Amino acid sequence: EPEVTQTPSHQVTQMGQEVILRCVPISNHLYFYWYRQILGQKVEFLVSFYNNEISEKSEIFDDQFSVERPDGSNFTLKIRSTKLEDSAMYFCASRGQFNTGELFFGEGSRLTVL
Amino acid sequence: GIQVEQSPPDLILQEGANSTLRCNFSDSVNNLQWFHQNPWGQLINLFYIPSGTKQNGRLSATTVATERYSLLYISSSQTTDSGVYFCAVGTNTGRRALTFGSGTRLQVQP
Numbered sequence: 001e002p003e004v005t006q007t008p009s010h011q012v013t014q015m016g017q018e019v020i021l022r023c024v025p026i027s028n029h030l031y032f033y034w035y036r037q038i039l040g041q042k043v044e045f046l047v048s049f050y051n052n053e054i055s056e057k058s059e060i061f062d063d064q065f066s067v068e069r070p071d072g073s074n075f076t077l078k079i080r081s082t083k084l085e086d087s088a089m090y091f092c093a094s095r096g097q098f099n100t101g102e103l104f105f106g107e108g109s110r111l112t113v114l
Numbered sequence: 115g116i117q118v119e120q121s122p123p124d125l126i127l128q129e130g131a132n133s134t135l136r137c138n139f140s141d142s143v144n145n146l147q148w149f150h151q152n153p154w155g156q157l158i159n160l161f162y163i164p165s166g167t168k169q170n171g172r173l174s175a176t177t178v179a180t181e182r183y184s185l186l187y188i189s190s191s192q193t194t195d196s197g198v199y200f201c202a203v204g205t206n207t208g209r210r211a212l213t214f215g216s217g218t219r220l221q222v223q224p
Contacts, residue, residue, distance in 0.1 A: 033211050043157070043200065043214040056209035089155050093211065102162035103147065103204075103211050108155055 002026045006092050006106035014114055016081050021109045023075045023092030032075045033093040033103070034067065036060065043091065049075065082113045116141045118215035120201055126221045127191050135186040135218045137201030145204030146177050147212065148186050152197050160186070160199075191222045
């Protein structure tokens with residue numbers, strides 16, 4: 001069964017460092033998403049991406065965040081200068097259709113900022 | 115935006131017991147998914163169920179879209195069922211795909 005894969009599974013970084021989280025969506029999917037979950041809280045939407053541009057972003061997704069699809073398979077989330085409050089689980093998701101259909105999630109990347 | 119409320123927030127069961135988790139939402143949806151978050155933090159997709167009823171082993175789910183709620187049934191619970199169960203919904207504007215509820219934390223005791 002096709003799946004969404006994420007790397008790394010866990011990353012520890014120092015405050016102020018840049019972090020790139022990588023995702024390989026399901027191959028025929030066109031719509032990509034990043035969500036974030038701070039420990040003990042609910043899963044929050046960060047950004048949606050289609051046709052090489054952002055479709056929508058939340059208030060969390062400020063100038064420190066960026067996304068790109070550099071090579072047609074990977075979908076990356078970059079945090080330019082990490083803060084302590086960026087410590088969270090980051091989930092990538094994809095689906096084949098715009099506004100309907102099941103969303104498939106990766107297993108998550110846990111980011112710890114010290 | 116759409117509001118998603120899950121109840122109960124916490125639930126403790128003895129192994130073998132049955133339970134019902136509820137998800138209420140404030141607007142029409144065209145997507146509803148149930149997830150189980152395991153102790154490692156992974157989101158396990160249980161059901162894609164914008165309407166109707168589905169069953170998968172000891173788990174089943176029902177969504178009544180016209181009345182804006184969904185139910186997740188767990189029968190003969192096992193300790194491995196422990197974790198947090200999330201309901202997430204999507205509307206036909208589609209851009210955020212899913213809005214998550216706050217979850218139900220389930221603990222199954224041996």
